[in-house]
Amino acid sequence: MTLSPPLATGEVKKVATRAAYGEALLALGGQRDDVIVFDADLSGSTKTKAFGQAYPDRFFNFGVAEANMMGTAAGLASLGRQVVFASSFAMFATGKAWEQLRQCVCVPNLNVKVCATHAGLTVGEDGKSHQMLEDITLMRAIPNMKVIVPADATEARAAVLAAVDIPGPVYIRLSRASTRVILGDDYRFELGRGTVLRDGTDLAICACGVEVPEALDAAELLFAKGIDARVINLSTVDPMDEELVATAARECGAILTVEEHQIRGGLGDAVAQAVVKHCPVPMGMVGMDGEFGQSGPPNDLLAHYGLDAKGIAARAEELLQRKG
Amino acid sequence: MTLSSDRMQELQAIAQRVRVDIVSMVHAAKCGHPGGPLGMADFMTVLFMEHLNLTTENLDDPGRDRFVLGNGHTCAGYYALLSAKGLIPHDELLTFRKLGSRLQGHPHRTPEMGIDFSTGSLGTGLSAAAGMALGARLNGTNAHVYCTSSDGDSQEGQIWEAATSAAHFELSNLTVIVDFNNIQIDGKMREIMNVRDLRAKYEAFGWNALDVDGHDMEALDQAFSDTRNAAMPTAIIAHTIIGKGVGFMEDTSSWHGVAPDDEQLAVALAELGATG
Numbered sequence: 282m283t284l285s286p287p288l289a290t291g292e293v294k295k296v297a298t299r300a301a302y303g304e305a306l307l308a309l310g311g312q313r314d315d316v317i318v319f320d321a322d323l324s325g326s327t328k329t330k331a332f333g334q335a336y337p338d339r340f341f342n343f344g345v346a347e348a349n350m351m352g353t354a355a356g357l358a359s360l361g362r363q364v365v366f367a368s369s370f371a372m373f374a375t376g377k378a379w380e381q382l383r384q385c386v387c388v389p390n391l392n393v394k395v396c397a398t399h400a401g402l403t404v405g406e407d408g409k410s411h412q413m414l415e416d417i418t419l420m421r422a423i424p425n426m427k428v429i430v431p432a433d434a435t436e437a438r439a440a441v442l443a444a445v446d447i448p449g450p451v452y453i454r455l456s457r458a459s460t461r462v463i464l465g466d467d468y469r470f471e472l473g474r475g476t477v478l479r480d481g482t483d484l485a486i487c488a489c490g491v492e493v494p495e496a497l498d499a500a501e502l503l504f505a506k507g508i509d510a511r512v513i514n515l516s517t518v519d520p521m522d523e524e525l526v527a528t529a530a531r532e533c534g535a536i537l538t539v540e541e542h543q544i545r546g547g548l549g550d551a552v553a554q555a556v557v558k559h560c561p562v563p564m565g566m567v568g569m570d571g572e573f574g575q576s577g578p579p580n581d582l583l584a585h586y587g588l589d590a591k592g593i594a595a596r597a598e599e600l601l602q603r604k605g
Numbered sequence: 606m607t608l609s610s611d612r613m614q615e616l617q618a619i620a621q622r623v624r625v626d627i628v629s630m631v632h633a634a635k636c637g638h639p640g641g642p643l644g645m646a647d648f649m650t651v652l653f654m655e656h657l658n659l660t661t662e663n664l665d666d667p668g669r670d671r672f673v674l675g676n677g678h679t680c681a682g683y684y685a686l687l688s689a690k691g692l693i694p695h696d697e698l699l700t701f702r703k704l705g706s707r708l709q710g711h712p713h714r715t716p717e718m719g720i721d722f723s724t725g726s727l728g729t730g731l732s733a734a735a736g737m738a739l740g741a742r743l744n745g746t747n748a749h750v751y752c753t754s755s756d757g758d759s760q761e762g763q764i765w766e767a768a769t770s771a772a773h774f775e776l777s778n779l780t781v782i783v784d785f786n787n788i789q790i791d792g793k794m795r796e797i798m799n800v801r802d803l804r805a806k807y808e809a810f811g812w813n814a815l816d817v818d819g820h821d822m823e824a825l826d827q828a829f830s831d832t833r834n835a836a837m838p839t840a841i842i843a844h845t846i847i848g849k850g851v852g853f854m855e856d857t858s859s860w861h862g863v864a865p866d867d868e869q870l871a872v873a874l875a876e877l878g879a880t881g
Contacts, residue, residue, distance in 0.1 A: 317743070338743075339743075341739070341774070343766075343770055344769070344770070344773075346766040346769070346770065348728075348732070348762075348763045348766060349732045349735075349763055349766035349767050349769075349770055351732075352729050352731075352732025352733050352735075352736065352763065352767070353732045353733070353735050353736035353739065353767070353770065354736060355722075355732075355733055355736060356673070356722065356732065356733035356734060356735060356736020356737045356738075356739075356740070357736035357737065357739055357740040357743075358736070359714065359721060359722055359733065359736070359737060359740075360667065360671075360737060360740040360741070360744065361667075362667065362740065362743075362744055363740060363743065380726060380729075381729060381732070381763075384723065384724075384725070384726045384729055385722075385723070385729050385732070385733055388713070388714075388723045389713070389714035389722065389723045
C-alpha cells in the first residue's frame with residue numbers, strides 16, 4: 282500500500298485550486314523562460330493574469346476564441362521549444378475546443394497543458410451553462426491526454442509544477458470555490474499515483490478534486506457508526522493507479538467513487554475499469570447521475586446533489602449492504 | 606527577381622510530374638482526393654521548389670520554414686512535392702492510404718519527412734500555422750510559415766478566429782494560400798455556401814491580401830516573394846481550376862473525392878504526357 286502523505290495540520294485553510302495554479306505559473310515563469318501562457322479573456326478568473334503582468338512577452342490573450350487558442354497552442358508547441366499552458370473555464374476549454382484538443386494537440390502529441398478552472402457544480406450561482414460536469418469524460422476519452430484533478434491547493438500547485446516536465450498533453454481540472462487544504466506542504470505529486478489518505482478496511486472511498494475533503498469528512502461520519510473507511514485520493518484519473526485500486530478492492534471488498542462530475546465516463550468509470558480487470562467487487566458511484574446542475578451556493582449544491590460528506594456517507598452505508 | 610524561362614520550364618515539368626504522382630497515388634489507393642491537389646499543383650510547386658526553405662539538410666533547424674496543409678485531404682500533392690524535395694522516397698508514394706504507410710489519408714505530423722503538423726479536419730490549420738509563426742518570432746528566427754486553406758475551409762468559423770488573432774499579433778511571417786476553385790464536396794461553393802470575396806474579407810481582418818491566378822507561376826512567384834516583406838500576415842487567394850491538367854476532372858465536384866479506375870488512369874496519364 283502506498284504510504285499516506287502527512288495531512289495538513291493546524292489552522293484550517295481554504296484556498297481555491299485556481300489560485301494555486303496562478304501562483305505556480307508565476308513561480309514557473311521565473312524559473313523557466315520556455316513557459317508560455319495563453320488565455321481566452323478570462324485571465325482574472327483563471328488566475329493567469331499575474332503571469333501575464335510579470336511576463337508580458339510570454340503571455341497571449343486570444344479574446345473569446347477558445348478553439349483558435351488551442352490550435353495556436355498546438356502550433357507553437359510543435360516547434361518543440363516551448364511548453365504552452367492554455368487556460369479558460371472547463372466548459373469552454375474542453376467543450377468549445379474539444380476537437381482542437383483531439384486533432385491538433387493529442388493526435389500529434391504536443392506539449393500543451395490545458396489548465397481549466399471553474400469545473401463542476403462548485404462554480405455555483407452561474408448555473409448549468411457554466412457548471413462543466415462532462416470534462417473528465419471528454420478528456421480521458423482522447424489518447425495521449427493525461428487527466429489530473431487536484432484534491433486541494435497544495436496538490437494543484439504540485440501538479441502544475443510537475444506538468445511542465447510531463448511530456449505531451451496534460452489536462453488539469455481546477456475549481457473556482459475555495460476549498461479546505463488537506464495535504465501537508467511536503468506532499469509530492471506523481472502522475473498516475475493515487476494516495477491513501479486514511480486507512481480502513483470496510484470499504485474504500487476513491488475521490489478526486491473537491492470531493493476528497495468531503496470523502497475524508499464522510500469517513501469520520503462513518504467511523505462514528507463503527508465503519509472504517511479507507512479514503513483514496515485518485516487525483517490522476519488517467520493514467521489510473523490500477524494497482525492501488527486493485528489492492529483496495531482486495532482488502533476492502535467494496536469501492537465507492539466520488540466525483541463532482543457525471544458518473545458516466547468520469548472517475549467512477551475509470552475506477553470500475555480497473556476493478557473489473559483486477560478484482561471485481563461491489564461498487565457505488567457518487568456523482569451527477571445524468572442531469573445538469575442549477576444555480577446556488579457551492580456548498581448548498583453539493584448537499585442538494587448528495588455530494589457532501591453526509592450524502593457520501595449515506596451512499597457508503599447502502600454499498601455496505603451489498604458487500605458479501 | 607523573376608523566374609528565368611529555363612527555370613519556368615523546369616517548374617512546369619515538376620508540376621506535371623506531381624500531377625502524374627497524384628493520379629497514380631489515388632488510383633493505387635483506390636480512394637482519395639485527386640481534384641483538389643491537381644488544381645493546387647502549380648502554386649504548390651512554386652512554393653515548395655522556389656520559396657519554402659525546407660530540405661533534407663535543414664529538417665532539425667529551428668530557423669527553417671514551416672508548412673501546414675490546412676486542406677489536409679489534398680495531401681497527395683503535398684507528399685509528391687516532399688518526394689520531389691527528397692524527403693519521401695518516390696517508391697513510397699504508392700503506399701498512400703495503405704495499412705502501415707507513413708503516408709496517411711490526411712497528413713500526420715512526421716518530422717523526419719518534414720510534415721510539420723497533423724491536419725484533415727477543416728478549419729484547424731490556420732490556427733496551428735499562426736502558433737508556429739508566433740513561436741518563430743519568440744525564438745528569434747526568420748522562419749516563414751506557409752499554410753494552405755481553401756474556399757470550403759473558409760466556411761469554418763475557426764479560420765476567422767485565426768485570421769483575427771494573426772492580425773492582432775501582427776504575424777508578418779505567416780502566409781496563407783487559399784485554393785479558391787468554387788468546388789466543394791456537395792457541389793459549387795457559390796451554391797452550397799458562398800464565402801464571397803475572400804481578399805476583401807482578409808483585408809477587413811487586417812491582412813495583406815491579393816488575388817492571383819493560381820496557375821500563373823510567374824505571378825505566384827512574385828506573390829510569394831512579396832509576402833516575405835509584408836508588415837502583416839499575407840493571404841494569397843489563388844484562383845484555380847479543380848482537376849487542372851486532367852480534362853475529365855476539371856471544374857467538377859465529381860472528382861473531389863473519387864479515385865480513377867484503370868481506364869481513367871490511362872486517359873489521365875496520357876493527357877499529362879506520361880505513359881501508364
